[in-house]
Amino acid sequence: MKFPYSFYFLIFYILGIIFAKINLSFVYFFLFLLLLVFVINRKSKIYFYITLIFLFLLGFYLYRISFPQFEVYSNAKLKSLTGIVEDSFEGKDFNSYVIKIEGFKEKGKLNIKNRKFEIGDKILLEGVGLYPLNQGNLYSLWDEDILYLIKAEKIYLIKRGYKNSLERIRNNLRNRISNVYSVFEDYKEQFLLAIVMGERRGLSEDVKNLFVNTGTSHLLAISGLHLSFLINIFSALIPLRRILVRIVILPLLVFYGWIIGDNPPVWRVIGQYVFILLAFLLRREEDNLNAIFWVAFVNLVISPLKLFNVSFQLSYLAMLGLLYKPNFSKFLPAYLQEIWESSFWLMIFLAPLNIYYFGSLKPISIIANFFAIPIFSLVLFFSFLYLIGFSLPMGFIFEKILSKLIDILFESLQLIGEHYKISLLISVSLILLPVILRKREENELLGV
Numbered sequence: 001m002k003f004p005y006s007f008y009f010l011i012f013y014i015l016g017i018i019f020a021k022i023n024l025s026f027v028y029f030f031l032f033l034l035l036l037v038f039v040i041n042r043k044s045k046i047y048f049y050i051t052l053i054f055l056f057l058l059g060f061y062l063y064r065i066s067f068p069q070f071e072v073y074s075n076a077k078l079k080s081l082t083g084i085v086e087d088s089f090e091g092k093d094f095n096s097y098v099i100k101i102e103g104f105k106e107k108g109k110l111n112i113k114n115r116k117f118e119i120g121d122k123i124l125l126e127g128v129g130l131y132p133l134n135q136g137n138l139y140s141l142w143d144e145d146i147l148y149l150i151k152a153e154k155i156y157l158i159k160r161g162y163k164n165s166l167e168r169i170r171n172n173l174r175n176r177i178s179n180v181y182s183v184f185e186d187y188k189e190q191f192l193l194a195i196v197m198g199e200r201r202g203l204s205e206d207v208k209n210l211f212v213n214t215g216t217s218h219l220l221a222i223s224g225l226h227l228s229f230l231i232n233i234f235s236a237l238i239p240l241r242r243i244l245v246r247i248v249i250l251p252l253l254v255f256y257g258w259i260i261g262d263n264p265p266v267w268r269v270i271g272q273y274v275f276i277l278l279a280f281l282l283r284r285e286e287d288n289l290n291a292i293f294w295v296a297f298v299n300l301v302i303s304p305l306k307l308f309n310v311s312f313q314l315s316y317l318a319m320l321g322l323l324y325k326p327n328f329s330k331f332l333p334a335y336l337q338e339i340w341e342s343s344f345w346l347m348i349f350l351a352p353l354n355i356y357y358f359g360s361l362k363p364i365s366i367i368a369n370f371f372a373i374p375i376f377s378l379v380l381f382f383s384f385l386y387l388i389g390f391s392l393p394m395g396f397i398f399e400k401i402l403s404k405l406i407d408i409l410f411e412s413l414q415l416i417g418e419h420y421k422i423s424l425l426i427s428v429s430l431i432l433l434p435v436i437l438r439k440r441e442e443n444e445l446l447g448v
Helices: 005-022 026-039 046-066 138-142 166-183 186-197 205-213 224-237 242-260 264-281 288-302 304-308 310-324 334-349 351-358 365-389 395-418 420-445
Strands: 080-090 095-101 107-112 122-132 146-159
Touching: 005 046, 005 288, 005 304, 046 288, 046 304, 080 166, 166 186, 166 242, 166 365, 186 205, 186 365, 186 395, 205 395, 224 242, 224 264, 224 365, 242 264, 264 288, 264 310, 288 304, 288 310, 304 310, 310 334, 310 351, 334 351, 334 365, 334 420, 365 395, 365 420, 395 420
Parallel strands: 107 146
Antiparallel strands: 080 095, 080 122, 095 107, 122 146
């Protein structure tokens, strides 16, 4: 198979990052490059190999300067510090804040009871204790320079934040959306915030475990399914020609991505959309594979640490899996056939990552997704419909429908999880059925 240039550019840039992470000798790199010269099936000029070497060195350099230096922690004399509140989350037991430490580029998480600050507030912390974060998927926090858990004996407000701050505007929009869904029960409200805004910090362990144990946790992360759904809604509502609709949708997607924040799956989809749109406008081939490689490359140039972010890895590998999934014998209606094929192939394709990070593989995800995805699509539709029309007379009806759909979704997954052996048997049958049907077709062709 002939890969586009973007594939080689991405691979060599990633190699530079990996070499920097594990401190490998450059000798191994040049041996690999020498092997590649004989393997690549194209008449490449010297400029191509010079570009590969440059990208390798760029990845090596950018990783080294992006890796946390823990400058604040190494300053033993630091007993107090000032910082700016950059993000906030209201929990049941305490409020959590992301604090940008003044004089450094590093940030920390501060948990406070019975005290509330706003985005942009400047605060003074005395009797400070800094504790380097030690939790799963650390790179997702390091990527945002969040390095510490901060504890302080005394906290003072120095100055209220500026009202025209972009982060403050974004936070106000998120709060407005949160208020719209506050009419629902707590677990339903947090579920809606997770699937609409990517805010998963409020999800209870019971809800997380329900989706993890049934292999449907991908529904809790805003991804291509969500944004494709939005694109289809916008396309149906905007009464313009197809090309104009595609152009108008772009700023809407970017605005939505800005509200959500730094979410790798979201920006992968938006990046792909931009690439495909440019190809369409320039009358070039709309190549999804080439788009994925370029979008991944740009994302990693902006933030090399994303390479080790679990969400980043799962998102891009899942998309590659969907592009390369094989064609099976058709034995279901088109919509259910697509769900089955995607669930089966993603389970296989992402198995190494799921086993490495989560220690398990969920074969019952086949039957779970059969039930969950169609119901979830309706939940997603009515969640946006309610967000738009909650103040209208029909808002009350939307609320009741949405609440009932969430009940059906949760109860279906609970039923599948509680009857694990039966669910496993059905899933295995669905896996084997296409093989049996294909064998039967081959026998019929041979006249057996």
